[in-house]
Amino acid sequence: MTKITMTVNGKSYSGEVEGRTLLVNFLRETLSLTGTHVGCDTSQCGACTVHVNGQNVKSCTMFAIEADGADVTTVEGIAAPDGTLSTVQQAFQDYHGLQCGFCTPGMIMTATKLLENNPKPTEHEVREYLEGNICRCTGYHNIVKAIMAASGQEVTPVAAAE
Amino acid sequence: MPKDSGIGASSKRREDVRFLTGVGNYTDDINMHGQTYAYFLRSEVAHGKINNLDIADASAMPGVLKIFTADDLTAAGGVPCGWQVTDRFGNPMQEPKHPILAEGKVRHVGDPIACVVAETLEQARDAAEAIELDIEELEAVIDMKAALNDGATKVHDDLDNNLCYDWGFVEENRDAVDEAIKNAHHVTTLELTNNRLVPNPMEPRVAIGDYSRGKDEYTLYTTSQNPHVIRLLMGAFVLSIPEHKLRVVAPDVGGGFGSKIYHYAEEAMVTFASKVVNRPVKWTCSRSEAFVSDAHGRDHVTKIELAMDENHMFTAVRTETYANMGAYLSTFAPSIPTWLHGTLMAGNYKTPLVYVNVKAVFTNTVPVDAYRGAGRPEATYQLERVVDKAARELGVDPAELRRKNFIKPEEFPYQTPVAVVYDTGNYHATLDKGLEMVDYANFDKRVAESKARGKLRGLGIAHFIEACGIAPSNLVGQLGARAGLYESATVRVNATGGLVVMTGSHSHGQGHETSFAQVVADMIGIDENMVEIVHGDTNNAPMGMGTYGSRSIAVGGSAMVRATEKIIAKAKKVASHLLEASEGDIELKDGAFSVAGTDKSITWGEVCLAAYVPHNYPLEDLEPGLEETAFYDPSNFTYPSGAYICEVEVDEETGKVDILGFTAADDFGNVINPMIVEGQVHGGVAQGIGQAMLENTVYDENGQLLTGSYMDYAMPRAADVPNFSVDHSCVTPCTHNPLGVKGCGEAGAIGSPPAVVNAVIDALHRGGHTHVEHIDMPVSPARVWAAINNK
Ligand code: FES
Ligand code: FES
Numbered sequence: 001m002t003k004i005t006m007t008v009n010g011k012s013y014s015g016e017v018e019g020r021t022l023l024v025n026f027l028r029e030t031l032s033l034t035g036t037h038v039g040c041d042t043s044q045c046g047a048c049t050v051h052v053n054g055q056n057v058k059s060c061t062m063f064a065i066e067a068d069g070a071d072v073t074t075v076e077g078i079a080a081p082d083g084t085l086s087t088v089q090q091a092f093q094d095y096h097g098l099q100c101g102f103c104t105p106g107m108i109m110t111a112t113k114l115l116e117n118n119p120k121p122t123e124h125e126v127r128e129y130l131e132g133n134i135c136r137c138t139g140y141h142n143i144v145k146a147i148m149a150a151s152g153q154e155v156t157p158v159a160a161a162e
Numbered sequence: 163m164p165k166d167s168g169i170g171a172s173s174k175r176r177e178d179v180r181f182l183t184g185v186g187n188y189t190d191d192i193n194m195h196g197q198t199y200a201y202f203l204r205s206e207v208a209h210g211k212i213n214n215l216d217i218a219d220a221s222a223m224p225g226v227l228k229i230f231t232a233d234d235l236t237a238a239g240g241v242p243c244g245w246q247v248t249d250r251f252g253n254p255m256q257e258p259k260h261p262i263l264a265e266g267k268v269r270h271v272g273d274p275i276a277c278v279v280a281e282t283l284e285q286a287r288d289a290a291e292a293i294e295l296d297i298e299e300l301e302a303v304i305d306m307k308a309a310l311n312d313g314a315t316k317v318h319d320d321l322d323n324n325l326c327y328d329w330g331f332v333e334e335n336r337d338a339v340d341e342a343i344k345n346a347h348h349v350t351t352l353e354l355t356n357n358r359l360v361p362n363p364m365e366p367r368v369a370i371g372d373y374s375r376g377k378d379e380y381t382l383y384t385t386s387q388n389p390h391v392i393r394l395l396m397g398a399f400v401l402s403i404p405e406h407k408l409r410v411v412a413p414d415v416g417g418g419f420g421s422k423i424y425h426y427a428e429e430a431m432v433t434f435a436s437k438v439v440n441r442p443v444k445w446t447c448s449r450s451e452a453f454v455s456d457a458h459g460r461d462h463v464t465k466i467e468l469a470m471d472e473n474h475m476f477t478a479v480r481t482e483t484y485a486n487m488g489a490y491l492s493t494f495a496p497s498i499p500t501w502l503h504g505t506l507m508a509g510n511y512k513t514p515l516v517y518v519n520v521k522a523v524f525t526n527t528v529p530v531d532a533y534r535g536a537g538r539p540e541a542t543y544q545l546e547r548v549v550d551k552a553a554r555e556l557g558v559d560p561a562e563l564r565r566k567n568f569i570k571p572e573e574f575p576y577q578t579p580v581a582v583v584y585d586t587g588n589y590h591a592t593l594d595k596g597l598e599m600v601d602y603a604n605f606d607k608r609v610a611e612s613k614a615r616g617k618l619r620g621l622g623i624a625h626f627i628e629a630c631g632i633a634p635s636n637l638v639g640q641l642g643a644r645a646g647l648y649e650s651a652t653v654r655v656n657a658t659g660g661l662v663v664m665t666g667s668h669s670h671g672q673g674h675e676t677s678f679a680q681v682v683a684d685m686i687g688i689d690e691n692m693v694e695i696v697h698g699d700t701n702n703a704p705m706g707m708g709t710y711g712s713r714s715i716a717v718g719g720s721a722m723v724r725a726t727e728k729i730i731a732k733a734k735k736v737a738s739h740l741l742e743a744s745e746g747d748i749e750l751k752d753g754a755f756s757v758a759g760t761d762k763s764i765t766w767g768e769v770c771l772a773a774y775v776p777h778n779y780p781l782e783d784l785e786p787g788l789e790e791t792a793f794y795d796p797s798n799f800t801y802p803s804g805a806y807i808c809e810v811e812v813d814e815e816t817g818k819v820d821i822l823g824f825t826a827a828d829d830f831g832n833v834i835n836p837m838i839v840e841g842q843v844h845g846g847v848a849q850g851i852g853q854a855m856l857e858n859t860v861y862d863e864n865g866q867l868l869t870g871s872y873m874d875y876a877m878p879r880a881a882d883v884p885n886f887s888v889d890h891s892c893v894t895p896c897t898h899n900p901l902g903v904k905g906c907g908e909a910g911a912i913g914s915p916p917a918v919v920n921a922v923i924d925a926l927h928r929g930g931h932t933h934v935e936h937i938d939m940p941v942s943p944a945r946v947w948a949a950i951n952n953k
Binding site (some may be wrong): 139159 | 180182188193362365366415449672673849877878880885910
C-alpha cells in the first residue's frame with residue numbers, strides 16, 4: 001500500500017492504495033465520488049473521463065499512484081458551489097443531451113475541455129472530439145446540439161407541440 | 163402556440179440535474195455496510211463437460227468467505243422462461259433447464275461455473291483463478307442450420323435435438339399461401355440475415371444481495387427495467403422467497419434496451435449468497451463479462467417471398483426463419499421470433515395471406531432475447547427489403563408500390579391476416595410527410611451532384627408498423643405468456659396538495675419522472691412540480707410489469723390516468739360537500755373546483771386539506787384521505803408507424819458508405835413531451851444505423867466470441883451518425899387508451915435498418931451495379947466493395 005495525496009475538486013485528499021488501484025476506483029471507492037462511471041474495460045467508452053492537471057483523462061487508464069500530487073476535477077466539481085449548473089451542463093438539460101445519464105459525466109468533462117480549447121467548434125469538430133465517448137441512448141444529435149449551444153452558437157430550438 | 167407545461171409541452175427533464183452533477187444513484191454507486199464482493203468463474207469454452215471442479219485450495223485463500231458451485235444450489239430452481247410457445251403441431255416447445263451455475267456441463271463461453279464471495283473484489287478474482295477446473299471440450303454447435311442436421315451434437319443432452327420449436331403462423335393459411343405464391347404474377351424472393359447484436363447499455367449490470375437475518379427478509383438491488391418481474395421470477399421460481407419477504411430495487415439504471423428485462427442467474431446468486439454469508443454481496447459486471455453474459459438480440463436467418471398480381475398488389479407473403487435462442491431460454495426469448503415478429507408480417511399492407519415459419523434453435527452461444535424492437539425490427543427489415551426489391555424488379559417507384567398496397571386511412575380499424583387489429587393509422591400521410599421532408603421530387607438532381615463528385619447517391623425508404631403497448635393479458639395468456647402484462651399506479655395526494663405517483667413502469671433514460679408528472683398535473687390543472695414520480699422499488703410501487711415494448715406511457719401512463727381519475731372523482735365529492743352543491747355540478751379546471759354557472763369555487767389545495775383534516779367532511783359517505791390505485795390492462799396493442807428515409811453516398815473505389823441524411827416521420831398518436839419523444843427516436847435511429855452499418859456479433863466455429871469488447875464490436879460514435887430530421891406531426895390517436903398514445907421507444911431501431919440498406923442498394927443500382935441484390939448488415943466498406951466487384 002502506498003499513501004497518495006491529490007486535490008480533487010479543490011479539496012485535498014489522502015488515501016492508501018495498492019499499486020494496481022485505478023484512479024477511477026480511488027475516486028469511486030475511496031473518495032465516494034461516484035459520479036465518475038465505469039462503462040468498459042478497454043479504455044473505449046469515456047464514461048470515466050476526468051480532468052487531471054487540466055488534461056482530459058480516462059480515469060480507468062491511469063493508476064491512482066500516477067495521480068499522486070495531481071489536481072483532479074471530476075463531474076462533481078463542475079457546477080458552482082451553490083449548485084448552479086455550468087454553461088455546458090445547463091445546455092445538456094436545455095437541449096436534452098442526456099437520457100439514462102450514464103455516459104453524461106464523461107460527456108460533460110469532455111465537452112467542457114473541448115470548449116476550453118476550442119470555444120467555437122464546428123459541428124464536425126464536436127463530433128470528432130467526442131470520438132472517445134460512447135453514448136448508447138441519445139444518438140449524439142442532442143449532445144452535439146447542446147455543445148454547440150453552450151459555445152454560444154445558433155442551434156434549432158427543442159421540439160415543441162403546437 | 164407551443165405549450166409550456168402539461169401534456170404536449172417540452173418540459174425540461176427534472177432527472178437531469180442529478181445526472182449532470184454526478185449525484186445519480188446507479189446500483190454500482192450503492193455500497194452497503196459490511197459488503198462483500200462476488201466474482202464469477204465462467205466457462206472459456208463454448209461446450210464442455212466438467213470433469214473436475216475443485217474449490218478446496220481456492221476456498222482457503224485470503225479473504226474468501228465462500229465459493230459456490232451448483233452443489234450449493236440443489237434446492238434452487240433454474241432461471242425460468244416466461245413464455246411458452248406451442249409449435250405448429252400443437253406441442254409445447256422444448257425447454258431445457260437453465261441452472262444458476264453450471265451442472266456438469268457448460269454450454270456457452272461465459273456460462274457461470276462458480277461464484278466466489280470474498281472481502282474484496284481482488285481477493286475474489288484471485289481465488290477464482292485458483293479454482294481447479296478440468297473441462298473436456300465438446301464440439302460446439304454454432305451454425306443454426308447445421309444444428310438441425312440429423313445426428314448433430316446436442317446442446318442439451320436431455321432434449322430430443324436442438325430445435326426449440328417449429329412454429330407456423332397462420333398455420334391454417336399455409337396451403338392457401340403456397341397456392342397464392344404458385345399462382346402469382348410475380349414473386350420476389352430475398353434471403354437475408356438479421357445480424358446478431360449486443361445491446362450494450364452503457365451501464366453494465368450490477369446486483370447486490372442483502373439478507374437481513376433479524377427480519378428474515380431479502381433485498382436485491384439490481385440494474386433492471388422491471389423490478390417487480392424480477393421479484394416474481396426469482397422469488398417464486400428460483401429461490402422460493404415469498405414476495406412479502408423480498409424487495410427488489412432498481413434505482414437509477416443506465417439504459418436497458420431490452421437486455422435488463424430478464425432475470426439473470428447473477429441476481430439469484432448474490433441474493434442466495436447474502437443469506438449464506440450473512441453479509442451483503444455485490445457483483446459488478448465488467449464490459450467484457452457483459453458481452454458473454456447479457457442476452458444478445460436479433461440473429462435471424464430468413465427467406466422471404468412476396469407474391470404480387472398483375473396490378474402489383476401484394477397477394478401473399480411467405481417466410482422461413484431460423485431464430486437463434488442461444489444455449490438457454492432467456493425470459494422472453496421464445497416470444498420474440500414468434501408473437502412479436504409473425505404478427506407484424508402484414509406490415510402496413512393489405513396483403514391478404516401471410517405464412518410465417520420460424521424454427522428456433524439452440525446453439526452454444528449466449529442466450530438471445532429482446533433487444534430494442536424485439537422481433538418487430540426483424541419483421542420490418544425483411545418486409546421492407548423485399549418490397550424494395552420487388553419495386554426494382556417491377557421497375558416501379560418504391561414509394562408508389564408501398565402507397566398502392568398500404569391500408570387506406572378509411573379502412574381502420576383493420577383486421578390483418580396475422581391476428582392483430584390495427585386501430586388507427588395513416589400510412590399515406592407519414593410517407594408523404596417523409597418524402598416531403600427529404601425533397602424526394604428533387605432527388606435526381608442530388609444524384610447528379612454526387613455523380614459529378616464521383617460518388618454514387620442512393621435513397622432508401624422504409625415504412626414500419628409495430629405492435630407495442632404490450633399487452634392485453636388475456637390475449638398474451640393464450641399465446642403462451644406466463645404473466646399478465648397490465649400496469650398499475652398509485653396516486654397519493656398529500657394534505658397540502660402535492661402528489662406522489664408510484665408506478666410499476668421503470669425509467670432508465672425515458673424521462674418518466676418528467677413526462678408522467680406532466681400528465682397528472684395537466685389532468686388536475688396544477689403545476690408539474692407538485693407531482694413527484696416514484697418508481698423502481700417493489701416496496702413503493704404496487705405490482706408492476708415494468709418498461710419494455712414501448713409500453714410505459716400506453717400502459718403505465720393509462721394506469722396512472724385511471725388512478726388520477728379516481729382521485730378527481732373523490733375530490734369532487736369532497737368539493738361538492740364543501741361548496742354545498744350537487745356533485746354533478748362540480749367542475750375541475752386549472753386546479754380549482756367550481757360550481758357550474760356560479761362564481762363559487764374552492765382550490766385543489768383546500769379540498770386536499772379537507773380530505774386529511776376532515777373536520778367539515780361527509781364522513782358518513784366518504785373515507786378521509788386521498789389515495790387511489792388503478793390497474794390498467796390494455797384491450798389491444800398500439801400501432802405506431804412511420805416513414806424512415808435514408809440518403810447515402812457510396813464511394814465505389816472503397817465501398818465506404820456515408821449517411822448524408824436520415825429522416826423519420828412517425829405517427830406516435832398523441833405526444834406528451836415532444837422533446838423526449840424526439841430524443842427516443844434519435845437514440846433508436848442511431849442503434850438502427852449501428853446495426854445497419856457497424857455492429858456485428860461474430861462467433862468462430864468453436865464458439866469463441868470474436869467481438870467481445872469495444873475494440874472489436876463497433877459501437878456507433880458521434881462521427882458515425884448524422885443529424886436526424888424527425889417529425890411526429892402525423893397523428894392518429896390510439897382509440898383504446900385514455901391518452902391516445904402509441905409509444906415511441908423502439909420505432910427508431912425498427913424503421914432505420916431497412917432504410918439504410920435500401921439506400922445503399924439504390925445507390926449501387928443507380929451507379930450501374932445492378933447485379934447487387936442484397937448486402938447483409940452491417941454494410942461495411944468491405945462488404946459493399948465485395949458486392950460491387952464480385953459479379
Ligand atoms: S471506463 Fe474508462 S473508457 Fe470506459
Ligand atoms: S445518456 Fe445513456 S448512454 Fe448516454
